Amino acid sequence: MRRIVHDFHGEPGEVLRLDEAAAGDDPAAGQVRIRVLVRPIHPGDLLGIIGQANEPTGGRVPGHEGMGVVDALGNDVGTLAIGQRVAFYPVQGAWGEFVLADARFVVPLPDDVEDTAASLMLVNPLTMRMIMRAVFEGGGGQAGVDGPIIQTAAGSSVGKLITSAIRTHDAEVISLVRSEAGALDFAERFPGTPVVSTSDTDWREVVRKQVDDRPVRAVVDAVGGELPMELLGLLTPGGSLIEYGSLSGQAMTVPTLDLVGREIVVRGVSVGRWAGLPDPVRAADTEFALELARSQPELLEVAAEFDLADFRQALEHAQRPGRVGTVLLTSREHAGN
Numbered sequence: 001m002r003r004i005v006h007d008f009h010g011e012p013g014e015v016l017r018l019d020e021a022a023a024g025d026d027p028a029a030g031q032v033r034i035r036v037l038v039r040p041i042h043p044g045d046l047l048g049i050i051g052q053a054n055e056p057t058g059g060r061v062p063g064h065e066g067m068g069v070v071d072a073l074g075n076d077v078g079t080l081a082i083g084q085r086v087a088f089y090p091v092q093g094a095w096g097e098f099v100l101a102d103a104r105f106v107v108p109l110p111d112d113v114e115d116t117a118a119s120l121m122l123v124n125p126l127t128m129r130m131i132m133r134a135v136f137e138g139g140g141g142q143a144g145v146d147g148p149i150i151q152t153a154a155g156s157s158v159g160k161l162i163t164s165a166i167r168t169h170d171a172e173v174i175s176l177v178r179s180e181a182g183a184l185d186f187a188e189r190f191p192g193t194p195v196v197s198t199s200d201t202d203w204r205e206v207v208r209k210q211v212d213d214r215p216v217r218a219v220v221d222a223v224g225g226e227l228p229m230e231l232l233g234l235l236t237p238g239g240s241l242i243e244y245g246s247l248s249g250q251a252m253t254v255p256t257l258d259l260v261g262r263e264i265v266v267r268g269v270s271v272g273r274w275a276g277l278p279d280p281v282r283a284a285d286t287e288f289a290l291e292l293a294r295s296q297p298e299l300l301e302v303a304a305e306f307d308l309a310d311f312r313q314a315l316e317h318a319q320r321p322g323r324v325g326t327v328l329l330t331s332r333e334h335a336g337n
């Protein structure tokens with residue numbers, strides 16, 4: 001099988017290489033082997049490759065999500081069957097053509113879910129569900145406050161899912177993007193949802209006007225650094241700063257007395273912890289993701305598809321500013337679809 005591998009952590013364009021390997025071990029009890037057809041390149045995959053620069057990995061294959069066809073079965077894997085189309089998350093090594101997956105994290109796909117939507121239907125929607133629980137169920141912050149929510153990096157794949165979900169909660173979201181082009185694109189997709197570009201010199205006043213002295217219950221941030229700190233003062237006492245990304249790569253310096261005096265809750269959210277959630281929560285999240293892939297695939301937007309062998313072009317595309325949607329890596333068998 002072909003696979004993308006890295007022997008050291010570092011810049012993805014420098015450390016990754018295409019490799020040939022055997023198709024992999026037979027599945028153990030509770031596992032299935034999947035012939036992977038399509039997998040996304042997520043920002044988190046790139047962070048996992050970068051890691052601590054120059055540290056050896058022992059030949060790591062990146063990627064945790066994708067879709068494909070069940071190829072071999074271990075014992076005790078329920079109703080999963082050979083030949084079945086499935087999506088999977090979390091499974092290490094999705095950037096190879098075969099993975100061994102824990103059957104608990106394999107989702108059978110109905111025929112009306114396209115391969116491309118299926119390949120990215122889990123990580124981002126599950127992240128959004130975890131963020132929504134942090135916003136609406138409190139988690140230490142103020143649940144039940146009726147004010148608006150502010151989100152940063154709103155044009156990202158996760159940001160669009162958050163926007164859509166907040167609107168279904170009948171709540172208001174004020175969305176921040178970093179460019180005029182991003183604001184125009186967002187306004188076209190979500191007419192009537194306030195969007196502000198932080199490239200405008202007066203963006204702070206515009207946001208304050210939108211908030212209009214109402215209690216802001218949560219700031220949902222994927223940028224880190226100074227931006228969320230600029231928004232902290234708008235949070236209602238007891239409100240939550242929810243951090244789920246670090247797109248700026250900058251550390252946050254949080255004014256301690258603001259947290260203390262106004263009892264602000266700073267909360268991280270990581271999909272890396274999803275597998276440990278109770279079974280019924282995971283089952284509801286998976287059902288939601290499947291329904292989303294079936295009925296609103298436009299919320300799982302694809303930027304471009306590249307064959308595994310063209311991974312360098314794929315990486316370049318995935319790191320391009322202004323790109324909309326997620327870049328996919330495909331196996332040869334998918335090309336015929």
Ligand SMILES: NC(=O)c1ccc[n+]([C@@H]2O[C@H](COP(=O)([O-])OP(=O)(O)OC[C@H]3O[C@@H](n4cnc5c(N)ncnc54)[C@H](OP(=O)(O)O)[C@@H]3O)[C@@H](O)[C@H]2O)c1
Pocket residue numbers: 042043044123124127153154155156157158159177178179182222223243244245246247248249269270271272320321322323324325326
């Ligand atoms: N915590 C978790 O479990 C979890 C799970 C999934 C994703 N994430 C994180 O969520 C974030 C979004 O992921 P995604 O896949 O949705 O992203 P994406 O579709 O790749 O989009 C990235 C977006 O971020 C914007 N952006 C990039 N750098 C920025 C900066 N320095 N300041 C402001 N905006 C910036 C881009 O704006 P332009 O259009 O202007 O380039 C683009 O809209 C990432 O940080 C990712 O690591 C976290």
